[in-house]
Amino acid sequence: MEYAIVKTSGKQFFLKPDQWYDLDFIYNGYAGDFLYLTKILLFRKKDQIQLGQPFLPTSKISAKILQQVKGTKMTVLKTKPKKKYTRTQGHKQLYTRIKIDKLV
Secondary structure: OOEEEEEEOOEEEEEOOOOEEEEEOOOOOOOOOEEEEOOEEEEEEOOEEEEOOOOOOOOOEEEEEEEEEEEEEEEEEEEEOOOOEEEEEEEEEEEEEEEEEEEO
16 A cells, blocks of 8 residues: 655645545646645655655655636625624635646
8 A cells, every 4th residue: 555645735635646635726737737746744655664854855746637626615604793784705715636646
């Protein structure tokens, strides 16, 4: 079983090959483009484990951008008590969906 733990956009992700993940929105990325994740904290391939201090210097993970997606809708409600003021607003967070190509 091979996997990697990667830090990107302020979060840590547990990545396996041939699976897709939603990252924070990447502005200059289009569907079909490849990107490389270089901040790898831990890398496991069969019986071999590599641990970065804090990152592995030579390893990188290639991923393909599948599409830009929107998350689920969140409703934001503001009220002021005793003033008859209510404001409702919706928000959908943008994400970039990637598929892990291979762990190198």
